[in-house]
Every structure is written in structure tokens, then in C-alpha cells.
Amino acid sequence: VQTKGIKKTLTIGGLYATGPRTTFQNASGIIQTVDKALEFINQQSQILSAYKLLVEWRDTKCELGHGVQAFFQHVNNPPTKIMLLGGICSAATAPIAECSQLLNLIQVSYGASSFYLSDKKKYPLFFRTIPSEKSQGYSRLAVLRYFKWSRIAILAEKESYYEAASTSLEELVREHNITIVAKEVLNGDSEDEDQKSPIRTLQEKDARVIVGLFSEQVAVKVFCQAYKLGFYGGKYVWVLMGWYQPNWWEAHTAHTSKVHCKPSHIHKASGHYIITAFRKIGPLSPDIIVGKDVHSSWEKSVGELGLYSSFAYDAVLSIALALNRSAEILAYRNKTLDEFNYTNSELAQVLKESLSNVTFQGFTGRMRFNKHGEREGIIEVGQMQGNKIKILGNYTVLTEELVLMSAQFIWQGGKIPADQMRTVNQLLKISRSLFAFFCGAEVLGIIMAVAFLTFNIKKSQHRFIKMSSPRMNNVIVIGAILIYVSGILLGIDGNFVSPSTEVIVQCRFSTWIACIGFTLGFGGMFLKTWRVHKIFVNRTKKMVISDYQLFAMLALFIAIDLLVIVIREVIDPQRANQHFTGREEYDNSTDTKYVPYYIDCASSYRNEWLYVFYAYKGLMLAFGVFLAFETRNVTVPALNDSRYIGLSIYNVVFPCALGITVVSVIDNAPDVWYAVLSVLVVFCTSITLCFVFIPKISTVRADPLGQERPRFVSSLNHNPSASQAHPNQKDPFQSKAKTEAGPKHKTSSAPSDGQRANSSRL
Numbered sequence: 001v002q003t004k005g006i007k008k009t010l011t012i013g014g015l016y017a018t019g020p021r022t023t024f025q026n027a028s029g030i031i032q033t034v035d036k037a038l039e040f041i042n043q044q045s046q047i048l049s050a051y052k053l054l055v056e057w058r059d060t061k062c063e064l065g066h067g068v069q070a071f072f073q074h075v076n077n078p079p080t081k082i083m084l085l086g087g088i089c090s091a092a093t094a095p096i097a098e099c100s101q102l103l104n105l106i107q108v109s110y111g112a113s114s115f116y117l118s119d120k121k122k123y124p125l126f127f128r129t130i131p132s133e134k135s136q137g138y139s140r141l142a143v144l145r146y147f148k149w150s151r152i153a154i155l156a157e158k159e160s161y162y163e164a165a166s167t168s169l170e171e172l173v174r175e176h177n178i179t180i181v182a183k184e185v186l187n188g189d190s191e192d193e194d195q196k197s198p199i200r201t202l203q204e205k206d207a208r209v210i211v212g213l214f215s216e217q218v219a220v221k222v223f224c225q226a227y228k229l230g231f232y233g234g235k236y237v238w239v240l241m242g243w244y245q246p247n248w249w250e251a252h253t254a255h256t257s258k259v260h261c262k263p264s265h266i267h268k269a270s271g272h273y274i275i276t277a278f279r280k281i282g283p284l285s286p287d288i289i290v291g292k293d294v295h296s297s298w299e300k301s302v303g304e305l306g307l308y309s310s311f312a313y314d315a316v317l318s319i320a321l322a323l324n325r326s327a328e329i330l331a332y333r334n335k336t337l338d339e340f341n342y343t344n345s346e347l348a349q350v351l352k353e354s355l356s357n358v359t360f361q362g363f364t365g366r367m368r369f370n371k372h373g374e375r376e377g378i379i380e381v382g383q384m385q386g387n388k389i390k391i392l393g394n395y396t397v398l399t400e401e402l403v404l405m406s407a408q409f410i411w412q413g414g415k416i417p418a419d420q421m422r423t424v425n426q427l428l429k430i431s432r433s434l435f436a437f438f439c440g441a442e443v444l445g446i447i448m449a450v451a452f453l454t455f456n457i458k459k460s461q462h463r464f465i466k467m468s469s470p471r472m473n474n475v476i477v478i479g480a481i482l483i484y485v486s487g488i489l490l491g492i493d494g495n496f497v498s499p500s501t502e503v504i505v506q507c508r509f510s511t512w513i514a515c516i517g518f519t520l521g522f523g524g525m526f527l528k529t530w531r532v533h534k535i536f537v538n539r540t541k542k543m544v545i546s547d548y549q550l551f552a553m554l555a556l557f558i559a560i561d562l563l564v565i566v567i568r569e570v571i572d573p574q575r576a577n578q579h580f581t582g583r584e585e586y587d588n589s590t591d592t593k594y595v596p597y598y599i600d601c602a603s604s605y606r607n608e609w610l611y612v613f614y615a616y617k618g619l620m621l622a623f624g625v626f627l628a629f630e631t632r633n634v635t636v637p638a639l640n641d642s643r644y645i646g647l648s649i650y651n652v653v654f655p656c657a658l659g660i661t662v663v664s665v666i667d668n669a670p671d672v673w674y675a676v677l678s679v680l681v682v683f684c685t686s687i688t689l690c691f692v693f694i695p696k697i698s699t700v701r702a703d704p705l706g707q708e709r710p711r712f713v714s715s716l717n718h719n720p721s722a723s724q725a726h727p728n729q730k731d732p733f734q735s736k737a738k739t740e741a742g743p744k745h746k747t748s749s750a751p752s753d754g755q756r757a758n759s760s761r762l
């Protein structure tokens with residue numbers, strides 16, 4: 001398409017920006033870069049040989065109004081621009097891209113990275129060599145996941161670029177089960193005090209990992225407040241934008257003096273923050289630029305040309321290659337590039353198609369646009385170390401691969417900050433000394449019970465003991481021992497065993513043993529009283545109940561216990577349940593939150609089963625109360641324990657009712673409930689045993705040979721005629737009951753031999 005060495009000029013509408021919003025890139029660096037790229041292209045005989053590329057520049061000042069003005073200046077002033085190059089800020093680029101497509105102008109930006117420019121319906125002719133903010137979002141997510149931070153806060157500037165970034169990041173992290181504990185919006189124009197509340201909110205929410213989506217001007221205010229509120233140090237880590245200028249904390253002295261912070265305070269508060277940034281320089285030289293050391297000399301010049309110069313260079317190369325390809329296509333149609341005008345949609349489509357297919361090795365890496373005109377580049381991950389950002393890895397958007405040199409990250413305190421205070425679930429245990437105390441008391445109780453048992457067996461032939469149902473007394477002692485044992489098991493908790501064993505020992509064994517112990521203890525006591533009652537209560541129909549019958553009754557009681565226990569364990573077994581108390585304790589020195597819990601015996605119908613046990617045992621106690629009342633006037637000490645039964649029931653029911661109430665109210669303190677239940681076990685069991693045995697021991701001690709005749713005086717309320725019976729009066733033991741072998745004593749005040757024989761069985 002070359003016409004005898006005379007090259008036609010194709011003019012590109014260039015958009016750069018100056019002013020306070022472009023601290024990340026100086027305009028002159030972009031212009032110099034583009035000049036270099038044009039110089040290279042225009043020297044090439046293979047690329048656009050018939051054309052000379054030229055760029056005319058307009059300043060958008062990174063603002064919507066100036067951007068629109070720059071665009072109008074481009075299109076209203078000749079020559080016709082074949083494409084637009086730029087801009088660098090989304091705020092100015094977006095309105096231009098919205099209008100430029102209506103004039104069939106392809107726009108290739110080298111710096112506008114906003115999320116919303118990805119909308120291809122709104123911006124169909126918009127391309128960019130810089131990856132979009134969306135890629136940044138993916139890389140931030142990858143970093144968060146890499147460091148296992150699942151609890152973050154987002155602080156975004158009140159500006160459409162940052163708000164769009166914040167919204168997309170929020171959606172992204174939520175999809176990956178990362179909790180956003182706070183999402184705050186910062187008004188970039190507001191003064192000092194307005195920036196306080198977001199930091200306070202972060203403090204209140206205990207945010208540790210904060211993604212900061214704001215400009216460096218706002219960063220100065222944010223970190224000043226963070227410094228003042230002490231929201232900095234090893235516990236916190238910020239993930240910030242990657243385009244802040246070097247030493248940005250020193251570059252806004254007007255702001256810093258207003259907020260009364262020194263640059264060093266701001267630098268300190270931002271700490272070892274992490275950045276994600278577009279990779280500016282690829283590993284290789286561009287494949288369309290031949291020559292040695294191109295790559296290294298470019299690396300050197302990027303320092304002065306600015307961070308976005310590589311993207312600008314690659315944008316110019318992309319435009320040139322697209323124009324070159326389009327010229328070839330148009331040649332087949334007998335058309336040329338210089339025929340382009342703002343109404344020529346056919347040519348615009350050719351240009352768009354050509355640009356979409358451009359691919360080459362650029363300064364920023366492999367250059368190609370996806371079907372949306374977007375660059376899926378590589379995102380660098382770095383960390384502020386000293387006064388500089390050190391690049392420590394990268395994220396490839398296409399492969400979703402993050403490579404980090406994690407060992408080279410620096411963390412204040414030497415370890416990766418946790419995303420929240422370390423939470424330790426703390427198993428509440430019974431204090432060992434308390435356990436030792438009550439265990440000791442219960443062992444002493446068992447020793448006492450064994451002593452009573454020994455006494456009862458040894459003295460079983462003593463007249464007084466013989467008359468007091470020694471076998472039933474043995475049963476009472478065994479019941480008491482079981483209650484003591486259940487008390488010991490009650491203290492076997494996390495100090496000694498695992499929760500699963502604890503539930504077996506504490507919830508099952510202890511309950512079962514206590515249940516059987518209660519039945520043996522009180523059952524034994526009540527049954528022997530029942531025998532007295534049967535004898536004394538109805539003199540017309542005298543009944544003598546043998547020990548075997550009593551044991552059969554006892555077996556029935558135990559069978560009921562076992563039945564209830566087995567049914568419960570089959571249909572509603574107890575399991576260990578972690579019961580959290582709702583309290584929290586903090587240890588700031590170790591940055592740990594302790595959440596106390598205890599192991600609870602849980603089952604689906606726990607209360608219902610308790611009611612069943614209470615009802616059954618309550619009936620037994622009521623039976624005992626009834627018998628004690630009925631036999632209250634049987635004044636044969638050896639026969640009748642009614643007074644002691646009454647006292648025992650009193651000493652069991654009232655303390656237990658009180659204790660169980662206390663335990664159910666204070667269920668968050670194992671020491672308290674253990675102490676209360678242990679006191680009940682030790683007190684109730686010991687006092688009941690003593691009531692049963694101490695009178696017997698004192699009687700035997702007073703009359704070691706058992707020669708004293710027991711008095712047979714009874715007065716039963718059911719039979720007034722029988723009340724105050726005289727010893728010589730015919731008494732209930734003169735029954736037709738079968739006589740058992742036993743000591744026979746002759747005494748005028750004692751029952752007859754037959755009576756004595758019966759009494760010996762009682």
C-alpha cells in the first residue's frame with residue numbers, strides 16, 4: 001500500500017492526565033514512552049510501511065469533565081483520529097469510552113483498570129492493555145486464602161472505582177466462605193474526624209486483615225487515625241492498592257499536617273502491608289523488537305518513565321499491529337485506512353477484529369485481549385519492607401495460580417497475623433483439690449460403711465441386732481457404699497478422661513450406681529419397716545414376712561430400676577455434649593480468647609427421664625414416709641427405725657431439693673455443682689447410715705451379751721384398742737407364723753418363744 005515513499009499520517013488521539021489524582025504516573029513519562037514506541041513503529045518496514053503514526057495529546061486531568069472535554073477536542077479538531085490511546089484514569093476514560101464507540105472510535109487504554117469498564121455492552125470498542133480490577137480481586141482472594149485469612153474487613157473510598165472494586169471483592173470472597181466482619185466507606189473529601197469511625201468500627205469488630213481500597217490521599221488520613229487509635233502493629237495486616245507512589249506517606253504533607261500526624265506515624269501504622277499490582281515488566285524482550293539488551297535497558301528506563309509506561313508501550317504496539325492487519329484486510333476490499341471517518345462503522349469493525357486478534361510478546365508479557373477486550377495478565381504480590389515494596393510472588397489470572405515466596409514475608413512479631421483473636425475452647429474441669437477433698441470424704445464414708453457392715457455381720461447373733469433385720473441392714477450398707485462410689489465417679493471428668501469416657505463414667509455409671517444404691521439403701525430400710533408395719537398394723541390378720549419375701553420385693557425394685565435404665569439407654573442414650581457457657585475470657589498478652597465449656601450429659605428426652613426417676617424414687621420415699629408415720633408408735637427400738645427413717649427422709653429430701661435447685665441454676669460452674677452434689681452424697685448417705693447404725697452400736701456396747709430384754713410396747717394409730725400395749729398383753733408376735741430357729745429367751749416382759757422367733761427375723 002506504499003505510494004512511492006510518501007507515507008500517509010494516521011493520527012491517534014492520545015489521552016494522558018496531569019494533576020493531583022495521578023500521583024501514580026507522571027504524564028511526561030507516558031508521552032516519552034509513546035514517542036519511543038512511535039519512533040520504533042515508524043522505522044519498521046514490516047509494520048504500517050505506508051503510514052506514519054502520530055499521537056496528538058489531550059489532558060483528561062483524571063476527571064470526568066476534563067476527560068469529556070479532551071474527547072470533544074479530539075473529535076472536533078482535525079485530523080480525524082483513527083483510534084484513541086488512553087486514558088490512565090477510569091473516571092475520565094469511562095465517559096470517553098461510552099461516547100467514542102458512537103463515533104466508531106476504538107479506544108485502547110493503558111491505565112484505566114476499573115471494574116465497570118469491563119461492561120462490553122456499554123463500552124463495545126474499549127480495549128485495555130492493563131488488567132482490570134477484576135484480576136486484582138482474584139489475586140487478593142488468592143492471597144487471603146494462601147495465608148488462611150477467612151475473616152476480613154473492607155475499607156473502600158467513596159468513589160466509583162473503589163466502590164466497584166469493593167462490591168466485586170465482597171461477592172468474590174463470600175463465594176469462598178470468607179467472612180466480611182466490616183465493610184466501611186470512606187469519604188475522601190472529608191476531614192479528620194470523619195475517618196475516625198471506620199477505624200473504630202474495625203477495632204470493635206476485631207478486624208485484623210483489612211483490604212484497603214482507597215487512594216493514597218485517603219490512605220494518609222486512614223493510617224493517621226489508625227496510628228492515633230493504636231490500630232497497628234503485629235496483629236494487623238493491610239492489603240492495599242499497588243499503585244501508590246514510592247514514599248507516599250511523605251508526599252502529602254498538606255494532608256498529614258491537617259490531621260496532625262507525622263509521615264513516620266503513617267508509615268508505621270500501615271506496617272508491612274501487602275499489595276497486589278499489575279505486572280509492569282514481563283520476563284522477556286518484546287518479540288517484535290529485535291536487538292540485544294532491550295529488556296534490561298527498558299527495565300532501567302521504566303524507573304523514570306513510570307509504572308504505566310510498559311502498558312503504554314504495549315498499547316502503541318497493539319494499535320500499530322491492529323492497524324497493520326486492518327490495512328491488509330482493507331487492501332483486499334480496495335480500501336485504505338485513511339478512509340476512516342467517524343461514521344465508518346465497517347472500518348471500525350475491521351479495526352476491532354484486528355485488535356482482538358493481536359498477539360505478541362510485549363514489555364508487560366504476552367499481549368492478547370480476551371473476547372471482552374480485556375487483558376488477563378499477571379498480578380504481582382508484594383509487601384512493604386523498610387521503605388520499599390518488595391515483590392514476593394505473582395498470580396496468573398488465566399491459570400489461577402499463585403506463587404509466593406512466603407518465607408520472605410516479614411511479620412512484626414515473627415508470625416503471620418491471625419485473622420482474629422485465637423479462640424481456645426476451654427474445658428471447665430472440677431478443681432483437683434475439690435475432687436481430692438470429696439473423694440477423700442467419700443472413701444471415708446465407704447470405710448465407715450464397711451465398718452458398720454462388719455459390725456452388723458459380727459453381731460448378727462446379738463439379740464438386738466438379730467431383731468433389727470440384719471440382712472436388710474447389710475443391704476442398706478451396700479446401698480450406701482454404692483452411693484459413695486457414684487459420688488466418686490461424679491468427679492471423674494476431663495481431668496482424668498476424655499469427653500467420650502467422661503460421659504460413660506459420669507453420665508451413665510454414676511447415675512446407674514446412684515440409682516441402684518438409692519433403691520438398696522432406702523428400699524432396704526423401708527421394706528424392713530414394712531414388715532414391722534404388716535405385723536403391728538392389723539392385729540386381726542397377723543402376717544409375718546420372711547427375709548426371702550423382702551429380698552423378692554427388693555429384687556422387684558431393682559428390676560424396675562434396671563428396666564428404666566436399659567430402656568433409656570436403648571431408646572435415648574446419653575451422649576457427651578459440649579455446653580458453652582456464653583462467657584468469654586481474654587488474654588491480651590497471648591491474643592487469645594478463651595471460651596469455657598463443660599461436658600453435659602445430653603439426650604433427647606433428658607428431662608422426661610429425670611421425671612421418671614424422680615417419680616419412681618419419690619414414690620419410694622413417700623412409701624417410706626407412710627411407713628414411718630404408721631409405725632411411729634412401735635416403740636421397740638430394735639424393731640422400729642421409723643423415727644430414723646423419718647429423719648433420714650427429711651435429711652435426703654430437703655437438702656436434695658435445695659441442692660438440685662442450686663445445681664440447675666449454677667450450671668456454668670462445675671466446681672459448684674460438683675461440690676453441692678458431693679455434699680449431698682456425703683451428708684445424706686452418712687447421716688442415714690449413722691441413724692441406722694449408731695443406735696445399734698451404742699445398744700450393743702451397753703449390752704454386749706444381749707441379755708437385756710427388748711421392750712414390746714406398741715401403740716398403733718390404726719388400732720386404738722391395741723395402743724399402749726402392756727408387755728404382758730397379747731402382742732402381735734403371738735401369731736400363727738411359722739417359727740424359725742432362733743435364740744429362745746424366757747422373760748416375763750418379753751414375747752413368747754414364738755414371738756421371739758419371729759422377732760429375730762425382723
Ligand SMILES: NCCCC(=O)O
Pocket residue numbers: 024088089090091111112113114161243
Ligand atoms: N490504574 C490506576 C488508576 C485507577 C483508575 O482510575 O483506573
